[in-house]
Amino acid sequence: MMLEQKAFLSGNEAVAAGVRLARPHVIAAYPITPQTTVIERLAEMVEDESLKAEYLNVESEHSALSACIGASAVGARTFTATSSQGLLYMAECLHYASGGRFPVVMMNANRSVALPWNIYGDQRDSLSLLDCGWIQAYAENAQESLDLIIQAYAIAEHPDVLTPMMINLDGFVITHTYELVSLPSQEGVDAFLPPFQTVNKMDLDHPMSLAFTAGPAYNQAFKQLQHQAVLSALKVILDTEERFGQLFGRNYSGLIESIHCEDAEFIIVTLGSVAGTVKPVVERLRSLGERVGLVRIRYMRPFPDREIRKALAGAKAVGVLEKDISFGYEGTVFTNVNSALMRSKVIQPRLLNFIGGLGGKDISVADIERLFLRLKSPDDGETVGFI
Amino acid sequence: MNYPLRQNSFKPPEKLADYPVGTAFPAGHLVDTNASWRSRRPVIDAEKCSNCRICWLICPDGVIHNTTPGGLEIDYDYCKGCGICAKECRQNAIHMENEGI
Amino acid sequence: MGNRQEKKISIRNLSDREFFYGHKGCPGCGGSLALRLALKVFGERSYAVVPAGCMSAVGFIFPQMAFTCNAIISTFPGTASMLSGVAAGARALGIKDFHAVGFAGDGGTADIGLQALSGAIDRHEKIIYICYDNEAYMNTGVQKSALTPAGARTATSPVGNRLRGAVTQKKPMFEIVAAHGVDYAATASVGYPLDYLRKLEYASQVDGTSYIHVFTPCPIGWGYETSDTIAVAKNAVDCGLWYLAEFSNGRFTLTHNPSEFISVQDYLLGQSRFRHLQEEDLQGIITMRDLKWSNIHREWFS
CATH class of the missing domain: 3.40.50.970 (Thiamin diphosphate (ThDP)-binding fold, Pyr/PP domains)
Structure with missing residues (x-):
């Protein structure tokens, strides 16, 4: 070294x-x-x-x-x-x-x-x-x-x-x-x-x-x-x-970084700096016994579809948090994650799309905690929402 | 050679592995001719030609070559028959003939 | 600034090698002649940068490659910026004795490529930029550019009850380039090939940016016989609608100063793009020509 x-x-x-x-x-x-x-x-x-x-x-x-x-x-x-x-x-x-x-x-x-x-x-x-x-x-x-x-x-x-x-x-x-x-x-x-x-x-x-x-x-x-x-x-x-x-001596985790996903029921998928806000929330909720996890996408192209399927395989609900929207539909990261999961043979988790941070709007620790609560709450039929 | 010739042996790529890396291909690689564009062909009268080479200078396709000693030769594979050489020849040593298609 | 070489370039010492051969340019294409002659002067150690336009469309159709020297198609606005990159890359790699030469049409120069050209001149990039001016977007079917002359019929400057062809004057690219304080600029015409060759040779020795604006008639777009390209290019100069000039060391000079002009009417009405013009239009064009020449004589020779 x-x-x-x-x-x-x-x-x-x-x-x-x-x-x-x-x-x-x-x-x-x-x-x-x-x-x-x-x-x-x-x-x-x-x-x-x-x-x-x-x-x-x-x-x-x-x-x-x-x-x-x-x-x-x-x-x-x-x-x-x-x-x-x-x-x-x-x-x-x-x-x-x-x-x-x-x-x-x-x-x-x-x-x-x-x-x-x-x-x-x-x-x-x-x-x-x-x-x-x-x-x-x-x-x-x-x-x-x-x-x-x-x-x-x-x-x-x-x-x-x-x-x-x-x-x-x-x-x-x-x-x-x-x-x-x-x-x-x-x-x-x-x-x-x-x-x-x-x-x-x-x-x-x-x-x-x-x-x-x-x-x-x-x-x-x-x-x-x-x-x-x-x-x-x-x-x-x-x-x-x-x-x-x-x-x-610095090791990276490939196309995604996956934290506590092995047994996680509720997972947030995101990319960029906001992952740094999600990580301490995941650790705190874990310490309270919540089975939560984080996937940080490191590469959007080529898209890590296999890695995403593997990381999300056991989840009950997944929230894709992104600072993006394709107007009239949903976030582009969500589209890509959804497409990766659709190729899976296993049961689909419930998928939600959280759009936030547009134009620099702050995404706080409290916001992330609310997102995990949302993932755990019953399906209200809404898939895409602004935070 | 001062100009490229048609590559008669070229085989178009069939599978992906036959394609070039990126968009880079050898320069001066000709696989077909322009002869069929022509309805008239310029013909040089060697008797009248003074070898001033004006025709060579102003040919947009560069198809007039001094490959024969003291004289000029037209590459009919790539001549399009525009007639500039005949028009500009000061000796009237080039005339256009119908291709008779 | 390079020193002007004393050995005069001529038909006798011009290279026999062809660097643009077997291309799919239209019969009688003035632009391809301008390009062919330029590469004969610049030689095998040239990197040609050719934006979207006639010369790229006819020169690089896989697997038919008409350039025999190194050449690359740039984006339409990107001739001068890609030239800058080619020159910088070659310099950084320690490559010596090369020419980075751009060949852009009138639209690629005076319209969409002007920003990049301006920047390259500002940086005094060691590049040679040739604008082959056939006075419209020919490759796409003859649409008006900023270098289309007043009165010319194109597909986007039609002739009808209200309009009689282009209503704008030809943009003064040579003067615009000169106003940057460019290291060398010249106008030329394929109707005066030896004058053009001499300017090409000078440009090849300039330590900085060179710009040559060469007048290159287009038989298809202008509506004349394919055999007449050289004659039309010469007549444009002889009737005073185009001029042969240079700019270096801050000074303009004429390299050809006609004592009298041939008929503007004959030049214009010999091309179908101008055949709709009426007497008042022709007089207007002559008035603009005379104004230009009086400016040339007053400003360049004062």
């Missing part, structure tokens, strides 16, 4: 520290609250040469990702960061990066989407883009954010995957909260993360045509390959976490 330093960092600063350790060649970014301190720290690192990279102050988020794709297309390792409206402004390039299999790594500060304008955290920005072909991970705290950034390059650039990856941090709650963070050593990260190698690039010795057109006879095959690539990440994520744990 490599020696590590400790530092008191915000989530954004932890991301910047992780990016520096991963040694990207090109960083292109455009400022948006609450992402800004990531790209400010990176600009300073490039200025003082503690990070040797090309830093492009581009004119939009669209250009930020477009520039990263261009750099990736000559074989460079790239990073960008954005949030909310900026992520949506990138939307065309998100599909472009995944379709072209350019393993760009991006940090997204989860933030509400206008209108009404709001700079605080919810997850409607990234969850509305689940279908764009990116691997999507959701961090719970600054340490996990840093570790995910380093792991992201190993996952995204893996030859079986070769797919861009988005690390999501709840706006302000993670991006701007300071924690004591362990910083892996540079030599450790260098050992963990080999230089980016790919045949999917322009090469002056072997000229290539990239990002081409494929008509109806061929197009779907490329899409099948893309689907296979994202599914391949299921295994690559586990292998990567294992290697990471061996080198740095």
Whole structure:
């Protein structure tokens, strides 16, 4: 195990520290609250040469990702960061990066989407883009954010995957909260993360045509390959976490984190920082003899459907708590969890969808306690509700 | 060769494993020709040609080559018959002939 | 700023290699000629970035790849931003002696791509940006762009009882680019290929951003015979509706200064997109031309 330093960092600063350790060649970014301190720290690192990279102050988020794709297309390792409206402004390039299999790594500060304008955290920005072909991970705290950034390059650039990856941090709650963070050593990260190698690039010795057109006879095959690539990440994520744990001593639990689910009757499924609020409630209720549990989804794509089925197999009622809604239906996380359970042969638990935290609305310990009470109360026919 | 030739041996991919990684494919990879687009073909009169190469310069498809010593040759696989070369030839050394389809 | 090379580029020393071959461009396509000639000048160590538009649509249809150098399709708005990334990536990887060259159409440059182009010029990215201007969105079926000239009939600037084609003036892209303080900018026409080649060669030596706006007639969209592309491109210059100029070191210069103009009417009425124009429309176009030239003479040579 490599020696590590400790530092008191915000989530954004932890991301910047992780990016520096991963040694990207090109960083292109455009400022948006609450992402800004990531790209400010990176600009300073490039200025003082503690990070040797090309830093492009581009004119939009669209250009930020477009520039990263261009750099990736000559074989460079790239990073960008954005949030909310900026992520949506990138939307065309998100599909472009995944379709072209350019393993760009991006940090997204989860933030509400206008209108009404709001700079605080919810997850409607990234969850509305689940279908764009990116691997999507959701961090719970600054340490996990840093570790995910380093792991992201190993996952995204893996030859079986070769797919861009988005690390999501709840706006302000993670991006701007300071924690004591362990910083892996540079030599450790260098050992963990080999230089980016790919045949999917322009090469002056072997000229290539990239990002081409494929008509109806061929197009779907490329899409099948893309689907296979994202599914391949299921295994690559586990292998990567294992290697990471061996080198740095921090072990992660794969695509979900499951707490007390083995015998739990009532389980909350959520993602991101709110899991940190649920955990102490689960522990307190457990100490009172309640059979409750928590599933924290760490990856929304590829979706951990097997892990979810296994974790929820014995539950009587499950509440999916999310900072998102697909207007006119239900939360997108709920749709995904429900779909995973529908593939199960065992009896379905009762499923409820709790929509909360939109535009930064606080989700308190008392709220979580009420949600567990709701799960235990008789079915009132309502499935989706705002908290 | 200064220009690519049609790859007669190319087999279209049949299974997923035959497809390229990402969207990257070797440059200058031609599998079909443009000859069928043409209703007229330019013909160079070697007697009149002064080898000034204006036709080569301004051909949008780049299909006029100086592969023969002192003379020019048209790659009819990729000539579309636009007629620019005949129009711009200062020696009137190129005329257009109907393909007779 | 690079030094202007003394060896003059000519038909005799232009490369025999073809870097854009077997493409599916329409017969007589001016844009594909502009692209072909540019890559002959820039050579095999080029990374071509081509956004959605005619040249990407005709050049990269799997498994038919018409570029023989490295090339990539960018998003429609993303020519200059992807070029910036390609150049930065290559630099960071220690790759030397390369050209990052963009080929965008008029809509891809003056409309949807203007933001990214502006940013790249602002950063003085070491890139070469070629705008091949065929004065409308041709690939999608001839719709009006910001570079469609006044009076031109397109599918979205129709001719009817109220309107007679495009009602806006052609956006002055060359001057807009120059106003950024770009390292090098030029206008060109495929009707004057040697002038164009010379500007390409200069651009290849500039240590910063180069922009070349090349006039590339489109027989399908404009309505003239496929054999007339070079003639139409030359006539546009000779009648004064297009001009051949350069901008470097903060100064504008003409590289071709016609002492008199040929007939604007003949140029316009030779194309079906202008054939509906009435005498007053033609006089209006001539008035705008004369105003432009008086501005050129007053502002560029004062």
